[in-house]
Amino acid sequence: MLPRSQILLLASLILAGVVSAFSGNMDTYFLDVAMGVGISVVLASSLNLINGFTGQFSLGHAGFMAVGAYTSAMITTTLGPKFGWSQLGLQWVLFPASLLVGGLLSALAGLAVGAPSLRLKGDYLAIVTLGFGEIIKVVLQNVEAVGGARGLVAVPGHTNLFWTFGTAALTVYVVWALMNSTYGRGFLAVADDEVAAEAMGLNTTRYKIIAFAVGSFFAGIAGGLYAHLKGYLNPTGFDFNKSIEIVIMVILGGMGKHVGVIVAAVVLTAVQEPLRQLGDWRMILYALILILLMILRPQGLFVWPLWTKKTT
Amino acid sequence: MAELLQQLINGLSLGAIYALIALGYTMVYGVLRFINFAHSDVFMVGAFVGWYAVNQWRIPSGTILSGLLVLGLAMGVCALLGVTIEKLAYKPLRNRSTLTVLITAIGVSLLLQNAGQKVFGANPKAYPALFPTSQFHFAGVMVSSNQLVVLVVTILLLGGLHFVVHHTKIGTAMRAVSFNATAASLVGIHIDGVISFTFALGSALAGAGGVLYAINYPSIDPFMGTMPGLKAFVAAVLGGIGNLPGAALGGLLIGLVETFVSGTRASTFRDAIAFAILILILLLRPAGLLGKLRVEKV
Numbered sequence: 001m002l003p004r005s006q007i008l009l010l011a012s013l014i015l016a017g018v019v020s021a022f023s024g025n026m027d028t029y030f031l032d033v034a035m036g037v038g039i040s041v042v043l044a045s046s047l048n049l050i051n052g053f054t055g056q057f058s059l060g061h062a063g064f065m066a067v068g069a070y071t072s073a074m075i076t077t078t079l080g081p082k083f084g085w086s087q088l089g090l091q092w093v094l095f096p097a098s099l100l101v102g103g104l105l106s107a108l109a110g111l112a113v114g115a116p117s118l119r120l121k122g123d124y125l126a127i128v129t130l131g132f133g134e135i136i137k138v139v140l141q142n143v144e145a146v147g148g149a150r151g152l153v154a155v156p157g158h159t160n161l162f163w164t165f166g167t168a169a170l171t172v173y174v175v176w177a178l179m180n181s182t183y184g185r186g187f188l189a190v191a192d193d194e195v196a197a198e199a200m201g202l203n204t205t206r207y208k209i210i211a212f213a214v215g216s217f218f219a220g221i222a223g224g225l226y227a228h229l230k231g232y233l234n235p236t237g238f239d240f241n242k243s244i245e246i247v248i249m250v251i252l253g254g255m256g257k258h259v260g261v262i263v264a265a266v267v268l269t270a271v272q273e274p275l276r277q278l279g280d281w282r283m284i285l286y287a288l289i290l291i292l293l294m295i296l297r298p299q300g301l302f303v304w305p306l307w308t309k310k311t312t
Numbered sequence: 313m314a315e316l317l318q319q320l321i322n323g324l325s326l327g328a329i330y331a332l333i334a335l336g337y338t339m340v341y342g343v344l345r346f347i348n349f350a351h352s353d354v355f356m357v358g359a360f361v362g363w364y365a366v367n368q369w370r371i372p373s374g375t376i377l378s379g380l381l382v383l384g385l386a387m388g389v390c391a392l393l394g395v396t397i398e399k400l401a402y403k404p405l406r407n408r409s410t411l412t413v414l415i416t417a418i419g420v421s422l423l424l425q426n427a428g429q430k431v432f433g434a435n436p437k438a439y440p441a442l443f444p445t446s447q448f449h450f451a452g453v454m455v456s457s458n459q460l461v462v463l464v465v466t467i468l469l470l471g472g473l474h475f476v477v478h479h480t481k482i483g484t485a486m487r488a489v490s491f492n493a494t495a496a497s498l499v500g501i502h503i504d505g506v507i508s509f510t511f512a513l514g515s516a517l518a519g520a521g522g523v524l525y526a527i528n529y530p531s532i533d534p535f536m537g538t539m540p541g542l543k544a545f546v547a548a549v550l551g552g553i554g555n556l557p558g559a560a561l562g563g564l565l566i567g568l569v570e571t572f573v574s575g576t577r578a579s580t581f582r583d584a585i586a587f588a589i590l591i592l593i594l595l596l597r598p599a600g601l602l603g604k605l606r607v608e609k610v
Contacts, residue, residue: 057411059418116595123347123414124594127545131587134542138583240538244422251415280434283426290419294412295404 005176012169020162031161035229037269038164039222042171044249044265045258046218049175051247052256053184054211055191056118060129061219062242063136066235067109068102068220069227070146073155075101076228080156095158099167099224106220107213114212119205121194125212133243140235151234152227159229167225171218176258178214187211191256241283248286251293254300263302314452319571325459325528327567328466332521333544334551334559335473336514342490342554343510346410349417350397352541353424354390354515358522359439359532360432361386366440379443383465386523387516394515395508403504428534436531443527462524469520470560473513477556482509490554543570543586550593552603561601 023031043061050058075098080090109132117128141149178184186207189197198204227233245268253264275282293301333355340348365382366373373379401420405413448455477483488496489506497503525540526532547566551558566586574582593600 055411057414113591116591120594120598123410124549126414127347127542127549128587128590128594131542131546131590134539135584135587138581142581244418247415247418255411280426280429283422284430287419287422287426291401291416291423294416294419295401298408298412 005173009169009173013166016162016165016169019165020160023161032229033270033273035159035161035164035225036272037266038161038168039225039229040246040249040265040269041168041262042164042218042222042225043246044253044261045168045171045175046215046222047246048250048253048256048258048261049178049187049211050215051250052254052261053175053179053191054187054208055194055256056208056212057123057126058129058212058215059126059240059243059247060113060131060133060136061215061246062238062240063129063133064106064110064216064219065223065226065242066133066136066140066233066238067106068099068223069233069238070102070140070152070223071105071220072098072102072224073152073227073233074146076156076158077152077154090156091158091160095163095228099163099221102224103217103220106223107217110213110216111209114209114216118208118212130240130243133238133240137235137239140238147233149235151232153232155227155231155233157228157231159225164225164229167218167221171221172258172262174214174218179258183207183210188256244286248290251290252301254302257300257302260300260302264300267302315575317451317453319575320568321453321455321459323568323571324564325462325567326571327564328462329521329525329528329563330540330544330547330567331560331563332466332469332517332524333540334547334563335470335556336518337545337548338551338553338556338559339486339510339514341548343486343493343507344402344413346413346417347545348514349414350401350420350424351514351518352537352544353421353428354394354397354537355518355522355525355541356428356532356534356537357393357424358386358390358519359526359536360428360522360534361389361519362442362523362526363437363439363532366442373440373442374444376443379461382442383520383523386519388519390519390522391512391516394511394518398508398511403507425534425537432534434534436533438531439526439529441527442523456528458527462528465520465524469517473517473556476513482506486510539583546586546590549590550600552600555600555603558600558602 043065047058047061050056072095076090076094079094079098085094113128113132114125117124140146146152179187186197186202189200189202190204190207194204223238249265249268250261252268253261275285278285333351336351336354337348340346340351362382362385365371365385371378371382371385373382397420401416402413405416443458443461446457448457448460475483477486485496485501485506486509488499488501489503493503496506521540522537525536543566544563547562548559549562550565551560551562553559566589569589570582570585573585
């Protein structure tokens with residue numbers, strides 16, 4: 001008999017497959033939003049591993065997403081037309097393989113960026129990842145092979161409900177399983193008190209780097225899903241504002257809370273389209289939410305129990 | 313040789329501006345131990361105050377005296393803005409985790425940028441000539457008067473800052489708080505007052521930096537602060553964060569490196585060079601050039 005968590009994972013994968021099989025006559029707008037929700041859950045859960053559970057602060061999640069998105073899109077657009085792939089082979093073999101490669105490359109980028117900055121205590125990771133996001137944007141804009149500033153077009157639309165929700169379920173499961181393993185104890189120890197953790201003989205740098213690499217890996221996969229959902233990629237789509245959107249999901253949901261972050265990711269993505277009508281006010285609203293939340297309710301909005309007495 | 317000298321002048325005048333911004337980062341880090349993300353947007357506001365002073369408030373421009381007046385105005389407004397931000401956003405979070413304050417700072421930064429876009433408009437604005445402009449040539453090197461203004465003003469401000477920090481009572485208090493906040497409060501130093509003063513000082517320097525940056529570059533927009541701000545932060549880390557002479561030195565170095573890279577074929581990647589430096593310095597000498605490693609005590 002499998003443990004309960006794995007049964008849950010299997011059940012959600014099967015459910016995603018069944019729903020996906022019947023998604024043919026669903027409203028396309030609804031489908032679009034639903035797949036966006038799945039991708040957001042992947043992004044928010046993976047960032048939660050870094051910013052929430054491990055207590056670090058990455059501001060470059062969109063940058064890692066870009067690495068995964070461009071990698072997998074380049075793979076499917078260059079290898080897709082060759083070797084006489086069948087439609088099934090494209091969607092069920094090449095596409096997941098390209099996602100995996102995108103995720104791995106993104107994790108590699110995470111290692112390169114994280115290793116020097118995570119050796120130190122303090123907020124260096126925030127600045128380095130912020131810089132990484134900007135650099136990735138500049139590089140993508142200047143490399144003509146991936147479309148340059150015009151962006152990468154004609155990415156095949158392989159993403160469907162199964163891939164988005166399947167990945168979302170897998171991400172949540174991996175993060176959950178990690179947190180309930182020895183690694184998870186290590187992550188929590190680093191977040192709670194790095195000095196004490198070190199004094200207990202924990203290699204804190206190693207734990208931070210592992211959390212960062214795993215988070216970046218899933219960000220890369222989410223990027224691949226995003227690329228094959230939208231059909232085109234533009235470097236400016238992976239800017240600082242995109243990273244901030246993901247950060248806000250994690251903070252709103254409660255840093256280091258599994259369910260809260262998922263709820264926040266679902267809610268924020270679902271209301272994104274209506275919020276777009278606010279235009280510039282949207283970012284002002286986000287900024288105010290961030291400030292007020294930190295002052296009034298730093299544990300996050302969707303955290304159970306919703307109301308607690310002050311204990312200090 | 314002339315070209316080398318030319319790049320040196322250009323690099324120094326750019327680096328001087330980075331130095332002014334970096335000082336604000338490093339001073340706030342010294343007393344509160346967090347990265348004030350909103351600092352780069354205070355810099356942006358400084359530039360806009362200069363623009364409004366000439367185009368809306370009808371302060372005449374083009375003479376040295378009026379230029380200095382506008383500069384002073386920008387510094388004053390930014391000092392006020394810095395203190396307000398500190399009082400409203402950071403003060404309620406005293407003694408909370410650094411992460412909380414950091415997130416708030418990012419929120420303030422986003423707020424300033426996007427509210428700036430609403431108030432100032434998103435289109436880049438052409439910057440007026442605040443100071444009389446002319447160009448000097450000697451030995452094949454061209455120096456614009458604006459570059460001279462940047463260098464002279466920066467030297468004066470740095471001198472003033474040195475005087476305040478080392479020869480006044482509040483400066484001594486600042487150094488005491490930076491050294492050990494608890495002990496400083498035990499000997500009767502008003503910590504909140506010192507923190508406010510630090511924000512005022514740092515923000516005033518950023519405001520001056522904003523005006524000086526804007527007169528050397530053709531246009532300004534609400535998001536102009538991000539890149540110079542990031543580079544100035546790298547400068548602060550390069551010099552050793554929390555260390556004032558280090559921030560000035562780091563600023564000059566970053567400015568020079570960036571200018572020399574711009575002159576080569578890799579010029580499209582000049583924005584990336586600062587981060588390469590940051591990663592290198594974190595790997596090789598995390599305390600910075602002039603900084604000392606602090607041992608964390610429990």
